[in-house]
Amino acid sequence: MHFVNAKSILSPQNGMNLYRGCTHGCIYCDSRSVCYHNPVPFEDVEVKQNAPELLEDRLRRKRLKCMIGTGAMCDPYMHCEKDLKLTRRCLEIIDRYGFGLAIQTKSDLIMRDIDLLESINKKAKCVVQMTLTTYDENLCRKIEPNVCTTHRRYEVLKEMQLRKIPTIVWMTPDLPYINDTQENLDGILSYCKDADVKGIIKFGFGVTLREGDREYLYECFDKNFPGMKELYQKKFGNAYLVNSPNHNALMSKFKAFIRENNMLMDNQCFEYMRKFPEEKVLKNGIPYQREFEF
Secondary structure, three states: OEEEOOOOOOOOOOEEOOEEOOOOOOOOOHHHOHHHOOOOOOOOOEEEOOHHHHHHHHHHHOOOOOEEEEOOOOOOOOOOHHHHOHHHHHHHHHHHOOOEEEEEEOOHHHHHHHHHHHHHHHHOOEEEEEEOOOOOHHHHHHHOOOOOOHHHHHHHHHHHHHOOOOEEEEOOOOOOOOOOOHHHHHHHHHHHHHOOOOEEEOOOOEEEOOOOHHHHHHHHHHHHOOOHHHHHHHHHOOOOEEEOOOHHHHHHHHHHHHHHOOOEEOHHHHHHHHOOOHHHOEEOOEEOOOOOOO
């Protein structure tokens, strides 16, 4: 872990990453791709120590309220956050200035900040996004080894449901020949239904591989899935998009589930997360809405 002073914290689309790199150890992580220029090694987390000050300066000067997004490139609740509390400090600022939040994580550490999530949701809008990829707990520990398992994340979703905080599930990626099964899909969908999630992001059944993440995935295959690397090399070569051979059948069932349960899907989820609730903003005493992207 190392500390830096960032020059800016919010992107033009109002997204922010408080850290770079990660310690969750997910074997499929796209953020390991060389093109993102993340720390090497990836576990040497870069901490943007001045992020709260930068964020407060930006929000103080913003003319209109909007949704602030975080968690797209690195998890805001990796292990160092427990002590550093950088994410919590930024949530306090978002709450204080009345902005909305769309936050994505795999970690149950988010429950530490449930008080702020509730407050943000009451004042504006808070959307919690959880990644669910692997229903089988033992398999999950191999694929996402250094973070809580899927069942615990489901419990977090249930806690959000009790507090009326809307949730979105990222059901991605799927590793062909490992967790691209009907049983896996059924299990995760049962969690989503029971937790009454608002929508599911699922652009397909498969995984993307680029320089950096492909090599790490294959190293992990050699440790936990003997012969899988050779199978991938034979079936997919150096393809970027690695689709499951079960894609069509699984996608058909997934779309049927979405329709039956009246949930949002893919781009609809992004549209929902981008919208700041108009009834929470007053301009000259008149409700006012403007959409921001992140």
